Amino acid sequence: MRHVIALDVGGTGMKAALAGPEGEVLHRARRATGREQGPDAVVAGILDFAAELHAYGAEHLGTPAFAAGLAVPGIVDEARGVAAYAANLGWRDVPLRTLLAERLGVPVALGHDVRTGGLAEGRVGAGRGTDRFLFVALGTGIAGAIGVDGRVEAGAHGFAGEIGHIVVRPGGTPCPCGQRGCLERFASAAAVSEAWAAASGTPGADAADCAKAVDAGDARALAVWRQAVDALADGLVTALTLLDPRTLIIGGGLAEAGETLFTPLREAIRQRITFQKQPSLVPAALGDAAGCLGAGLLAWDLLDHTDRTEVTP
Numbered sequence: 001m002r003h004v005i006a007l008d009v010g011g012t013g014m015k016a017a018l019a020g021p022e023g024e025v026l027h028r029a030r031r032a033t034g035r036e037q038g039p040d041a042v043v044a045g046i047l048d049f050a051a052e053l054h055a056y057g058a059e060h061l062g063t064p065a066f067a068a069g070l071a072v073p074g075i076v077d078e079a080r081g082v083a084a085y086a087a088n089l090g091w092r093d094v095p096l097r098t099l100l101a102e103r104l105g106v107p108v109a110l111g112h113d114v115r116t117g118g119l120a121e122g123r124v125g126a127g128r129g130t131d132r133f134l135f136v137a138l139g140t141g142i143a144g145a146i147g148v149d150g151r152v153e154a155g156a157h158g159f160a161g162e163i164g165h166i167v168v169r170p171g172g173t174p175c176p177c178g179q180r181g182c183l184e185r186f187a188s189a190a191a192v193s194e195a196w197a198a199a200s201g202t203p204g205a206d207a208a209d210c211a212k213a214v215d216a217g218d219a220r221a222l223a224v225w226r227q228a229v230d231a232l233a234d235g236l237v238t239a240l241t242l243l244d245p246r247t248l249i250i251g252g253g254l255a256e257a258g259e260t261l262f263t264p265l266r267e268a269i270r271q272r273i274t275f276q277k278q279p280s281l282v283p284a285a286l287g288d289a290a291g292c293l294g295a296g297l298l299a300w301d302l303l304d305h306t307d308r309t310e311v312t313p
Contacts, residue, residue: 001026001061004303005053005068005104006296007046008113009033011088014049015288018057018065019296023124026061029053039091046070046096047103054104067107068100069299071116071291078154081110109298112154115161116294117251117286118145119152123297126249126285134245135284136163136236138254142184146243151301164188168234186231189253195224211257228254229261233268240269240276251284258283 003026008015010033018027029052034045050068058064074086081097101108111119118135122145127133133147142164146153153160164184165177172181185191189207196210197203199220213221236248254261266281286293 001063003057003061003063003065004296004299005050005057005065006292006294006299007050007053007068008071008116008291008295009042009046009073009089010113010291011035011073014046015292016049016053017292017296018053018061019293019299021300023293023296025293027053027056029056033089035089039089039094042089042091043094043096043099047099050100051103054106065104065106065299067109067299067303068104069109069111069116069295069297069302070096070100071111071113071295071298072096073113075158076110076112077158078111079158081108083110084158107299107302109295109302111295111298112158113291114143115145115152115154116298117290118147118161118249118294119297120286120290120294121145121249121251121284122147122152122247123150124286124293125290126282127247130247130280132243132245133247133249134163134239134243134279135249135251136239137284138187138189138232138250138252140188140190142188142235142252144239147245163235163239166235166238168231168238183231183235187228187235187254192224192228192254195227196221199224207254208256211260214257214260225260226264229264229268233265233272236265236269237272237276240273240279244277245279248279248281249284250281251287251290255283 003018006017006019014031016029017025072083075084083094083096097108097110121135122133135145144161144163165182167181168183169181173185175182192207197205214225
C-alpha cells in the first residue's frame with residue numbers, strides 16, 4: 001500500500017499516522033514529546049518515532065513510506081527545512097528536514113504546525129472546495145494560516161498568518177512579542193481564562209467556564225466575552241481587508257464554545273465591515289487531527305512536485 005509518514009509534534013505529545021494517497025489513515029500512533037529531557041532528546045525522539053513508523057509500514061503495508069511530512073511549532077523556515085526556534089521545546093536552528101531524510105532515506109517536508117493544520121482544514125476539512133480561506137486557531141495564543149488555491153502561504157520569512165500579533169488595542173496589555181495590545185492578549189483562550197478568573201474571583205477558572213456562564217446569563221461573563229469578541233472582530237476585519245478570503249475557519253480551544261462564540265462574532269464582523277465582503281464563518285472540522293493530516297498532505301505534495309520535476313523536459 002503506497003503511503004507516507006505524517007507526524008505532528010506538539011509541546012507535550014506527538015501524533016502520527018501512515019496516510020494513503022487519498023488521505024486515508026492506515027495507521028495511527030501517539031507518543032510523548034519528552035521536552036522535560038531537553039531539546040536534543042526531543043529531536044532524537046522524533047527521529048526514532050519516525051523510524052518506527054517507517055518500519056511498521058514496511059512490515060504491515062507491504063512497502064516502506066515513500067515520503068514523510070513533519071509539522072512542528074515555533075518559527076519554521078520551511079524553505080530550508082529548519083526548525084528555527086520553539087520556546088516550549090527549547091530548540092534553535094535544528095535542520096529537521098535533513099536529519100529526518102538521512103534517517104529514513106526518503107524525501108521530507110517540514111511545516112509550521114498551525115499552517116499545516118490550516119492546510120488540512122482548507123483542503124479536506126471545513127474549507128474544502130474554497131479557493132481562498134483564512135484559518136485562525138484560538139488557543140493559548142492566536143495564529144493563522146492563509147490559504148490560496150489549495151496551498152498555504154508561509155511568507156518571505158516564515159511569519160505569514162501571525163494574526164495574533166495584530167495590534168487591536170494600541171498601548172494596551174504588554175505582549176511577550178514586545179508589542180502592546182496584541183490580539184492574542186485579549187481574544188485567545190488563555191486571555192479569556194485569565195480575564196474570567198479575575199472577574200469571577202475563581203482562580204483556575206478557564207474560558208470554557210466563562211462560556212458556560214455566558215450561556216447562563218452571568219453579567220460578568222458577558223462583559224468578559226464581549227471584550228474578547230470585540231477584539232477578535234477588530235483583528236479579523238483587519239485580516240479580511242488585507243486578504244479578502246471567501247471562507248474564515250475558526251478553530252482552537254475557544255471555538256469549542258460553538259455558537260456562543262460564532263453568533264456574536266458574525267454580528268460583530270457584520271457591524272464593522274463597509275466595502276468588504278463578509279466571508280463564510282465556520283468552525284474547524286478536524287480537531288486535533290488537523291496537524292497530522294496536514295503533515296501527510298505536505299508529504300504527498302512533495303512527491304507530486306518531485307514527479308512533475310522529473311518528467312519536465
